[in-house]
Amino acid sequence: xxxxxxxxxxxxxxxxxxxxxxxxxxxxxxxxxxxxxxxxxxxxxxxxxxxxxxxxxxxxxxxxxxxxxxxxxxxxxxxxxxxxxxxxxxxxxxxxxxxxxxxxxxxxxxxxxxxxxxxxxxxxxxxxxxxxxxxxxxxxxxxxxxxxxxxxxxxxxxxxxxxxxxxxxxxxxxxxxxxxxxxxxxxxxxxxxxxxxxxxxxxxxxxxxxxxxxxxxxxxxxxxxxxxxxxxxxxxxxxxxxxxxxxxxxxxxxxxxxxxxxxxxxxxxxxxxxxxx
Amino acid sequence: xxxxxxxxxxxxxxxxxxxxxxxxxxxxxxxxxxxxxxxxxxxxxxxxxxxxxxxxxxxxxxxxxxxxxxxxxxxxxxxxxxxxxxxxxxxxxxxxxxxxxxxxxxxxxxxxxxxxxxxxxxxxxxxxxxxxxxxxxxxxxxxxxxxxxxxxxxxxxxxxxxxxxxxxxxxxxxxxxxxxxxxxxxxxxx
Numbered sequence: 001x002x003x004x005x006x007x008x009x010x011x012x013x014x015x016x017x018x019x020x021x022x023x024x025x026x027x028x029x030x031x032x033x034x035x036x037x038x039x040x041x042x043x044x045x046x047x048x049x050x051x052x053x054x055x056x057x058x059x060x061x062x063x064x065x066x067x068x069x070x071x072x073x074x075x076x077x078x079x080x081x082x083x084x085x086x087x088x089x090x091x092x093x094x095x096x097x098x099x100x101x102x103x104x105x106x107x108x109x110x111x112x113x114x115x116x117x118x119x120x121x122x123x124x125x126x127x128x129x130x131x132x133x134x135x136x137x138x139x140x141x142x143x144x145x146x147x148x149x150x151x152x153x154x155x156x157x158x159x160x161x162x163x164x165x166x167x168x169x170x171x172x173x174x175x176x177x178x179x180x181x182x183x184x185x186x187x188x189x190x191x192x193x194x195x196x197x198x199x200x201x202x203x204x205x206x207x208x209x210x211x212x213x214x215x216x217x218x219x220x221x222x223x224x225x226x227x228x229x230x231x232x233x234x235x236x237x238x239x240x241x242x243x244x245x246x247x248x249x250x251x252x253x254x255x256x257x258x259x260x261x262x263x264x265x266x267x268x269x270x271x272x273x274x275x276x277x
Numbered sequence: 278x279x280x281x282x283x284x285x286x287x288x289x290x291x292x293x294x295x296x297x298x299x300x301x302x303x304x305x306x307x308x309x310x311x312x313x314x315x316x317x318x319x320x321x322x323x324x325x326x327x328x329x330x331x332x333x334x335x336x337x338x339x340x341x342x343x344x345x346x347x348x349x350x351x352x353x354x355x356x357x358x359x360x361x362x363x364x365x366x367x368x369x370x371x372x373x374x375x376x377x378x379x380x381x382x383x384x385x386x387x388x389x390x391x392x393x394x395x396x397x398x399x400x401x402x403x404x405x406x407x408x409x410x411x412x413x414x415x416x417x418x419x420x421x422x423x424x425x426x427x428x429x430x431x432x433x434x435x436x437x438x439x440x441x442x443x444x445x446x447x448x449x450x451x452x453x454x455x456x457x458x459x460x461x462x463x464x465x466x467x
Binding site: 015016020058074 | 295320323324326327328330331334335336337358361362365366386387388389390391392393394395396397398399400402403405412413415416417418436437439440443444449450453454455456457458459460461462464
């Protein structure tokens with residue numbers, strides 16, 4: 001779409017405008033066009049961005065409601081994102097189960113990474129599995145007189161580090177305290193490895209029983225590494241979370257587990273991470 | 278003190294038998310939108326059940342019947358509004374004057390605008406990108422100046438960051454064959 005058809009240019013961007021995902025230049029251009037074009041303004045009116053629209057933090061209800069259709073019709077990046085979300089979202093999986101749908105009906109597709117492929121590390125298990133597959137394929141081809149056409153194997157899904165709420169934990173769980181201790185005090189030491197999950201527990205924050213608790217794990221550079229949601233149904237005697245790097249390499253330094261409820265921070269516990277040697 | 282008019286007040290109540298819930302919700306959807314076809318009513322009922330389950334997952338309920346009634350009514354109204362939005366996004370419009378009452382031939386799978394928001398946020402979450410925090414705040418209804426104040430930056434800097442986030446996402450969408458690329462077209466004149 002080009003400047004030769006300004007109405008078409010606007011029309012192609014109405015969904016993005018409505019969802020709040022236009023960049024600043026396009027948004028300014030669209031607003032300027034709507035200000036001067038009554039026909040487009042009328043057309044766009046039902047799509048005016050709505051502050052009360054769903055925040056996009058869960059799979060849209062319409063997709064869960066029609067899961068069998070979604071499992072067939074979704075494709076590309078959207079399919080991969082929906083599947084990945086359902087994989088880690090207890091609430092969405094519980095809803096699918098209640099509706100009698102199988103979360104696994106959505107077969108996997110890889111999610112493209114923001115990190116260039118050459119800098120990413122593959123888990124040792126994948127490399128070993130890939131090596132075995134190569135050996136097996138070579139051996140099979142060597143025995144066969146003519147190669148038969150083979151459907152491409154589905155690509156493995158690159159999983160991001162995950163934080164998930166749990167109701168039970170073992171004696172090796174790392175207990176975090178709030179408030180964050182001063183610079184001179186020793187923090188709990190945690191050794192992390194790409195293939196090793198760690199459990200954290202915290203004191204029970206002062207949050208009413210019916211209110212969900214949002215947890216996020218903050219790395220040494222201040223970036224949020226993983227998030228989890230503790231629903232009222234999952235609340236045990238203390239909040240507990242498992243952090244699984246899923247093959248990613250944890251950065252060394254000071255990490256924090258931050259809990260929030262109703263938009264306010266209710267707990268912040270720090271620990272020091274060293275990488276497994 | 279629990280508010281007796283709020284069906285989600287933290288008091289104990291349970292949903293009735295699931296078949297009963299479905300029947301009740303369907304009846305209320307039909308009551309709210311009597312002109313709809315049966316398959317539309319079934320579709321809205323299914324969406325209302327998802328909403329209902331989300332509420333039950335997140336909070337205690339006090340009055341199950343009031344909650345089911347409210348969720349069914351709101352879902353039906355939202356669905357009717359969403360259909361108008363779908364039409365504006367998906368219906369053909371070849372000329373300068375838009376058609377007055379155009380609806381897409383095929384009903385989309387969920388609201389395209391909701392799907393777009395979910396995909397944008399989830400993409401940043403999966404990639405563990407700082408853009409995820411910005412997307413959450415923006416989609417959560419915070420204005421740019423409010424986000425700027427919370428993060429100690431200027432509103433212009435926050436807006437610029439969001440534009441950069443979207444540029445990266447669009448680059449990754451370029452080879453994608455799904456509907457997202459159409460919903461989030463390239464920036465500028467492309």
